[in-house]
Amino acid sequence: MPHPPKVNHSRGPKTVKMDPEHLLVAAERVFASEGLKGASIRAIAREAGCDPALIYYHFENKEAVFTTMLDRKFPPLVQELERLSDPADLRHTSERFWEALRTIHRHVGQDAGFRATVRGEMTRGAEGVQDTIAQRVRPLFQALLHLFQQGVQRGHIRPEFPQALGVFFFARLYLEILDTAPIMAQRIACIPVEQALPLAERSWFELYWRGISTRPEDPLPFLEKAKESRS
Amino acid sequence: MPHPPKVNHSRGPKTVKMDPEHLLVAAERVFASEGLKGASIRAIAREAGCDPALIYYHFENKEAVFTTMLDRKFPPLVQELERLSDPADLRHTSERFWEALRTIHRHVGQDAGFRATVRGEMTRGAEGVQDTIAQRVRPLFQALLHLFQQGVQRGHIRPEFPQALGVFFFARLYLEILDTAPIMAQRIACIPVEQALPLAERSWFELYWRGISTRPEDPLPFLEKAKESRS
DNA sequence: GTAAAATTTCAACAAATGTTGAATTAGGCC
DNA sequence: GGCCTAATTCAACATTTGTTGAAATTTTAC
Numbered sequence: 309m310p311h312p313p314k315v316n317h318s319r320g321p322k323t324v325k326m327d328p329e330h331l332l333v334a335a336e337r338v339f340a341s342e343g344l345k346g347a348s349i350r351a352i353a354r355e356a357g358c359d360p361a362l363i364y365y366h367f368e369n370k371e372a373v374f375t376t377m378l379d380r381k382f383p384p385l386v387q388e389l390e391r392l393s394d395p396a397d398l399r400h401t402s403e404r405f406w407e408a409l410r411t412i413h414r415h416v417g418q419d420a421g422f423r424a425t426v427r428g429e430m431t432r433g434a435e436g437v438q439d440t441i442a443q444r445v446r447p448l449f450q451a452l453l454h455l456f457q458q459g460v461q462r463g464h465i466r467p468e469f470p471q472a473l474g475v476f477f478f479a480r481l482y483l484e485i486l487d488t489a490p491i492m493a494q495r496i497a498c499i500p501v502e503q504a505l506p507l508a509e510r511s512w513f514e515l516y517w518r519g520i521s522t523r524p525e526d527p528l529p530f531l532e533k534a535k536e537s538r539s
Numbered sequence: 540m541p542h543p544p545k546v547n548h549s550r551g552p553k554t555v556k557m558d559p560e561h562l563l564v565a566a567e568r569v570f571a572s573e574g575l576k577g578a579s580i581r582a583i584a585r586e587a588g589c590d591p592a593l594i595y596y597h598f599e600n601k602e603a604v605f606t607t608m609l610d611r612k613f614p615p616l617v618q619e620l621e622r623l624s625d626p627a628d629l630r631h632t633s634e635r636f637w638e639a640l641r642t643i644h645r646h647v648g649q650d651a652g653f654r655a656t657v658r659g660e661m662t663r664g665a666e667g668v669q670d671t672i673a674q675r676v677r678p679l680f681q682a683l684l685h686l687f688q689q690g691v692q693r694g695h696i697r698p699e700f701p702q703a704l705g706v707f708f709f710a711r712l713y714l715e716i717l718d719t720a721p722i723m724a725q726r727i728a729c730i731p732v733e734q735a736l737p738l739a740e741r742s743w744f745e746l747y748w749r750g751i752s753t754r755p756e757d758p759l760p761f762l763e764k765a766k767e768s769r770s
Numbered sequence: 771g772t773a774a775a776a777t778t779t780c781a782a783c784a785a786a787t788g789t790t791g792a793a794t795t796a797g798g799c800c
Numbered sequence: 801g802g803c804c805t806a807a808t809t810c811a812a813c814a815t816t817t818g819t820t821g822a823a824a825t826t827t828t829a830c
Contacts, residue, residue: 476728772829
């Protein structure tokens with residue numbers, strides 16, 4: 309992690325103030341590689357190019373940095389998924405789910421660090437941190453659950469499929485693909501990395517949709533379009 | 540992490556020798572909660588109830604502890620999956636895949652620590668550690684790929700589905716369910732934890748099979764039997 | 771211009787870490 | 801019993817960590 313050499317060591321504010329947002333970005337990078345607990349305040353300060361005490365000036369502690377980071381990332385994604393789950397949308401449920409997948413991709417697809425941190429803390433973080441994250445995941449889950457329920461009501465999705473699991477598989481397993489498909493492609497399956505993720509996304513969606521659909525053999529024309537617009 | 544009080548501080552060997560296996564078990568626990576990098580030698584020693592220097596007596600360094608741990612866990616699983624992928628097995632491919640899933644469950648289902656460590660190091664570990672793990676994952680991947688290919692040849696699996704991805708989805712996404720379904724059930728979906736995982740496994744397998752199958756609407760009788768033998 | 775507030779770093783302290791050589795001790799062999 | 805080997809801990813060293821109060825400096829308000 310290269311960081312700019314600190315040539316001005318005088319105390320007191322700089323003419324260019326250190327933006328707290330810059331601290332958040334630095335923290336996110338360190339959280340991603342070290343986890344929340346493993347991220348030292350000094351490592352974050354090094355990443356940001358400032359003194360560790362400045363972190364305490366702007367935030368109460370490391371957990372506060374993390375919570376602030378969550379609160380910048382989750383709400384826009386949740387809002388967009390809530391719009392997508394509006395019952396007035398009369399498109400086919402498969403198409404709406406595809407758009408939900410694209411939405412998730414747009415918000416967190418390039419954010420491996422954020423994804424890694426959230427998952428890491430959810431699976432092995434402190435109780436309080438899990439609570440903090442769960443509070444922010446629930447609205448997202450609810451929005452997708454509404455979408456799933458509309459699919460059942462419209463006869464697109466099999467009513468016997470457990471709804472909560474349908475939503476969990478859709479979102480969590482897609483995030484897992486984002487996290488692991490590139491590395492698996494590269495190291496185990498010897499697929500070129502640039503091709504692996506788009507193909508994996510389409511294949512995943514097709515598999516998922518066939519798995520829950522009342523009509524698994526119906527074509528998915530928007531998937532074919534997605535394939536063409538990529539090449 | 541409670542550990543027995545150390546009442547005998549004299550140097551020199553104890554009448555009951557510290558088994559290196561015991562060190563491995565302790566290390567596995569610490570790796571699981573702290574990651575490989577975050578697991579301190581002193582934490583491992585505390586977990587094992589010995590002095591940190593003893594770890595250096597038995598192993599070259601922390602990475603050697605980790606590699607030894609991998610080499611106890613992977614080969615039995617790989618061997619069993621290789622037996623399962625024997626072309627002489629004439630059962631339906633869906634049933635063989637179900638048995639593969641049960642096999643994975645038997646070997647690593649209770650081993651959240653091992654799973655977490657392997658995934659964690661694969662996604663964000665040092666280059667050398669990723670190599671170490673990839674070497675051990677490849678034979679497992681190959682065994683499942685053989686099984687998948689036989690499914691295609693026998694007309695059970697759609698030939699247009701990308702094979703490497705089919706295998707990747709089967710194994711990696713199942714492991715993700717093992718890692719995350721309990722916590723998601725508990726904290727987000729409010730499903731009782733004891734029910735969540737068996738239901739998730741069956742639902743996942745059904746979704747997966749329908750997704751890749753040439754005949755998605757065919758029933759899966761062994762799944763129904765699995766449900767009944769559970770209740 | 772002065773005082774107060776805001777911003778930033780230094781310095782210090784206590785605690786923790788990895789690793790090594792040396793000291794100690796139990797058991798086996800002659 | 802003496803010697804040797806194996807097993808285990810201690811002690812030391814250098815490095816890193818989290819956090820705080822104080823010093824220094826810039827900006828703002830009057």
